[in-house]
Amino acid sequence: MASIRLENISKVYDDEVHAVTDFSLHISDREFVVIVGPSGCGKSTMLRIIAGLEEASKGDIFFSDKKMNSIPSRQRNVSMVFQSYALFPHLNVFENIAFGLRARKESKKTIQTKVKEVSSLLGIEHLLRRRPKQLSGGEKQRVAMARALVRDADVYLLDEPLSNLDSQLRASLRSEIAMLHHTAQKTFVYVTHDYTEAMTLADRIVVMKDGVINQVGTPQEIFDCPANTFVAKFFGSPQMNFYECRHNDADVWAGIRAEDILIEERSVDDAIESEVLMIERLGHESLVHVCTEKGQFIIREKGKVPYEVGDRVYIKPISQAIHYFDRESGIRIS
Amino acid sequence: MKRRVLISVLVSFFLLIGLITLVVVRKEQDKLPLVELDLPRTDFLSINYEKEAMETYLDEMTDTFVSLFQFDKDEYSYLFPVGEKVSLEIQERSETGLVQEIRHEAAYDEVLVSFKSSLSDEGIKNAKVLAKFDFTSNSLDRLIPLEYVHFDDVPPYVFLLRREKGPWGYEYYVEHVSLTDYISDGQYLYPQNLEIKHPIISSCDEPLWDGLKVRIYP
Amino acid sequence: MKKKHLIHTIILTLLALITLLPMLFMISNSFMSAKEAVNRYTDLVTPYNVWASEGNIHYYEVDVLPSYLSFETYVKAMNPTYLRMFWNSVLITVPILLGQLIISPLAAYGFEFITWKYKELLFFLYIIVMLLPIQLLLVPHYIAANLLHLNDTWWAIIIPAAFSPFGTFLLRQHLKGLDTTILDAARVEGENEWNVFRKVALPAMYPSLVALFALTFVECWNIVDQSIVFIKDVFNEPLSVYLARMVTAEPGKIFAAATIYMIPAILIFMLTNEYLIKGINLATGVQS
Numbered sequence: 001m002a003s004i005r006l007e008n009i010s011k012v013y014d015d016e017v018h019a020v021t022d023f024s025l026h027i028s029d030r031e032f033v034v035i036v037g038p039s040g041c042g043k044s045t046m047l048r049i050i051a052g053l054e055e056a057s058k059g060d061i062f063f064s065d066k067k068m069n070s071i072p073s074r075q076r077n078v079s080m081v082f083q084s085y086a087l088f089p090h091l092n093v094f095e096n097i098a099f100g101l102r103a104r105k106e107s108k109k110t111i112q113t114k115v116k117e118v119s120s121l122l123g124i125e126h127l128l129r130r131r132p133k134q135l136s137g138g139e140k141q142r143v144a145m146a147r148a149l150v151r152d153a154d155v156y157l158l159d160e161p162l163s164n165l166d167s168q169l170r171a172s173l174r175s176e177i178a179m180l181h182h183t184a185q186k187t188f189v190y191v192t193h194d195y196t197e198a199m200t201l202a203d204r205i206v207v208m209k210d211g212v213i214n215q216v217g218t219p220q221e222i223f224d225c226p227a228n229t230f231v232a233k234f235f236g237s238p239q240m241n242f243y244e245c246r247h248n249d250a251d252v253w254a255g256i257r258a259e260d261i262l263i264e265e266r267s268v269d270d271a272i273e274s275e276v277l278m279i280e281r282l283g284h285e286s287l288v289h290v291c292t293e294k295g296q297f298i299i300r301e302k303g304k305v306p307y308e309v310g311d312r313v314y315i316k317p318i319s320q321a322i323h324y325f326d327r328e329s330g331i332r333i334s
Numbered sequence: 335m336k337r338r339v340l341i342s343v344l345v346s347f348f349l350l351i352g353l354i355t356l357v358v359v360r361k362e363q364d365k366l367p368l369v370e371l372d373l374p375r376t377d378f379l380s381i382n383y384e385k386e387a388m389e390t391y392l393d394e395m396t397d398t399f400v401s402l403f404q405f406d407k408d409e410y411s412y413l414f415p416v417g418e419k420v421s422l423e424i425q426e427r428s429e430t431g432l433v434q435e436i437r438h439e440a441a442y443d444e445v446l447v448s449f450k451s452s453l454s455d456e457g458i459k460n461a462k463v464l465a466k467f468d469f470t471s472n473s474l475d476r477l478i479p480l481e482y483v484h485f486d487d488v489p490p491y492v493f494l495l496r497r498e499k500g501p502w503g504y505e506y507y508v509e510h511v512s513l514t515d516y517i518s519d520g521q522y523l524y525p526q527n528l529e530i531k532h533p534i535i536s537s538c539d540e541p542l543w544d545g546l547k548v549r550i551y552p
Numbered sequence: 553m554k555k556k557h558l559i560h561t562i563i564l565t566l567l568a569l570i571t572l573l574p575m576l577f578m579i580s581n582s583f584m585s586a587k588e589a590v591n592r593y594t595d596l597v598t599p600y601n602v603w604a605s606e607g608n609i610h611y612y613e614v615d616v617l618p619s620y621l622s623f624e625t626y627v628k629a630m631n632p633t634y635l636r637m638f639w640n641s642v643l644i645t646v647p648i649l650l651g652q653l654i655i656s657p658l659a660a661y662g663f664e665f666i667t668w669k670y671k672e673l674l675f676f677l678y679i680i681v682m683l684l685p686i687q688l689l690l691v692p693h694y695i696a697a698n699l700l701h702l703n704d705t706w707w708a709i710i711i712p713a714a715f716s717p718f719g720t721f722l723l724r725q726h727l728k729g730l731d732t733t734i735l736d737a738a739r740v741e742g743e744n745e746w747n748v749f750r751k752v753a754l755p756a757m758y759p760s761l762v763a764l765f766a767l768t769f770v771e772c773w774n775i776v777d778q779s780i781v782f783i784k785d786v787f788n789e790p791l792s793v794y795l796a797r798m799v800t801a802e803p804g805k806i807f808a809a810a811t812i813y814m815i816p817a818i819l820i821f822m823l824t825n826e827y828l829i830k831g832i833n834l835a836t837g838v839q840s
Contacts, residue, residue: 053736074742090755100741147741317653337823348642351812355635362632501636501787512710 651714
């Protein structure tokens with residue numbers, strides 16, 4: 001049983017830098033929570049506070065209703081995977097994985113079996129005698145994960161583990177992490193700046209910016225119903241298109257995703273006239289950049305498009321798919 | 335691999351030097367002659383002795399008589415320091431004489447005592463001059479047993495052991511100490527104007543000389 | 553290209569030989585019998601060995617190689633006094649090394665990874681003390697040694713040197729380049745702070761530690777300033793000082809004595825060669 005409850009966590013560094021402000025979250029047992037946000041938004045700090053490597057300036061942490069504020073990392077029974085893998089350079093792979101078990105004074109036999117088990121799960125048994133500097137990025141990542149998994153921790157924390165890998169490796173390891181979560185049946189807290197990782201892995205996503213939670217919800221909720229312009233812009237590639245508009249007698253920002261705009265060659269009612277600036281042909285889809293009087297838009301179309309640069313086209317956003325946000329605060333208007 | 339070799343070379347170097355140290359130090363000690371030691375005795379010395387002068391003559395310069403007393407080396411021999419008063423008996427008359435000079439010859443020691451007398455030199459020449467050497471020490475003295483005194487040289491001497499600081503503990507050297515003025519009662523010798531501060535070398539298998547390095551443990 | 557390379561090699565080899573010449577000279581001379589050494593280096597200027605004269609200056613021939621190989625001087629040099637001085641050197645060097653190797657990593661870890669008030673101020677003081685010449689520090693050390701009644705013992709030399717800030721400085725600079733996440737990883741894996749230091753930080757400092765070992769060893773083995781000031785008893789001097797005494801007293805043995813003195817230093821240098829370069833590189837930040 002490992003639920004985490006974070007109540008009003010704030011972290012201030014002594015030069016008055018507010019890394020995290022008033023962070024409250026309840027994570028259920030076996031949930032996969034992803035904290036996502038741009039660099040420097042405080043997500044790594046938050047993870048370190050959960051791990052016990054930093055102490056919160058204000059607020060409380062509870063692990064299964066036990067107050068954990070002043071309990072040091074080694075007693076919190078958490079496992080962590082770092083962005084830089086943090087493998088011990090002077091130990092070989094076996095010893096790296098076994099480090100936590102040795103710290104807990106497990107017997108030699110237990111260590112042997114557990115390390116072998118985890119390393120075969122992650123496909124690295126052939127690397128057990130090697131040193132970290134002899135491993136590739138992906139192998140190092142697997143070793144780091146093996147080290148985290150070999151102990152039976154309550155909570156697994158992952159700090160941008162895939163950021164240093166190339167995209168193909170990233171994709172394959174991403175699915176491996178998802179599978180691991182399924183087999184291990186433990187609470188995972190994952191931090192990343194990549195929204196696709198968040199979308200694919202999370203049970204729930206926490207969007208952070210400048211130390212403040214902007215939205216908490218399932219991936220679908222966040223995608224369909226972003227709480228403010230920042231969340232809307234962050235999720236989706238290409239970014240959501242924004243334009244000024246008037247809605248219910250108020251000046252608002254209207255946001256429409258690239259896939260929710262129709263392009264017509266001929267003018268249809270309410271269609272906006274636009275000129276094609278650029279077309280990115282990606283094979284399975286095309287991204288059409290157009291310029292209108294309301295600004296530039298990017299439109300996603302399936303397959304090939306018959307347009308050329310400089311063509312005059314008419315674009316029409318699907319009205320049910322338009323998101324409205326308050327002009328000043330950026331907060332969603334339902 | 336190379337590291338192990340170097341470490342073992344380093345360690346064996348130091349072990350080698352250690353071994354050499356032990357061997358060299360021990361060997362050097364073994365080469366030194368072994369001496370036996372004894373300490374001076376602390377006792378009262380008291381002598382009461384009469385000696386007849388061998389000859390007496392008149393010293394024209396100082397107008398005093400000088401008696402010569404001769405002592406064998408292995409006889410009771412005692413010598414008063416120069417300037418000490420000696421009570422004399424000349425023809426049943428007591429006089430006081432003064433030790434003028436002490437001469438160490440090869441086979442005997444000579445003490446010259448000067449005195450004034452009313453007798454004529456003729457009378458003195460034929461008279462029997464008896465000297466009473468009377469001495470009692472008034473404090474505990476450091477007496478040298480006579481068997482440790484070497485009489486093969488003039489003046490006689492003892493060998494003392496001098497201790498000096500050396501690289502490995504103490505080093506011992508022979509010190510030649512001449513005994514010029516002394517009083518002896520045939521068993522012990524009580525040196526004058528000399529304080530025996532070091533142990534006496536009682537015996538040694540090998541010949542000794544001043545400054546020789548010796549050892550005291552077998 | 554090749555020609556340039558060859559010229560460079562020749563020049564460097566010559567320079568190396570010139571630098572090494574005194575040492576090679578000494579080693580070769582140590583194999584001479586004592587008499588030969590004395591004969592050669594005292595004023596034996598005869599018409600036969602004068603090579604050139606200019607006024608009062610005579611140049612005369614010196615052979616580098618001995619004409620007759622003998623180990624005589626080595627045997628003679630190993631007299632009890634020399635050996636005692638040798639062990640004096642060892643007994644001064646070993647405690648200083650132990651002290652430095654124990655205190656410096658702990659201090660460096662404390663300065664780098666633990667935050668406490670006035671840390672940087674204290675480190676600044678460390679640097680100042682490190683930069684002061686040893687002669688300047690001798691007077692305060694002497695006064696302190698007097699107050700502690702340590703004046704004629706080796707402790708007056710050992711204690712200041714064991715706490716020398718150089719080790720702390722070197723190790724801290726090395727630690728600055730370290731990836732701190734491995735310490736966090738160790739903490740999360742369940743190690744207390746002491747074990748984090750012992751099992752993770754210390755192994756990471758290893759190259760610098762070895763460099764420190766080598767540098768401190770050479771410094772202590774050749775110690776002269778402090779020993780002259782603090783040690784009065786002739787038999788407590790380290791070999792470095794005694795060697796100087798020996799030159800005037802016994803010219804025949806000096807070469808062998810000096811060669812024996814040189815051997816530990818060379819061995820330790822050979823051992824720690826690569827780490828020395830690595831350690832200094834990491835400390836100054838220059839990559840090789």
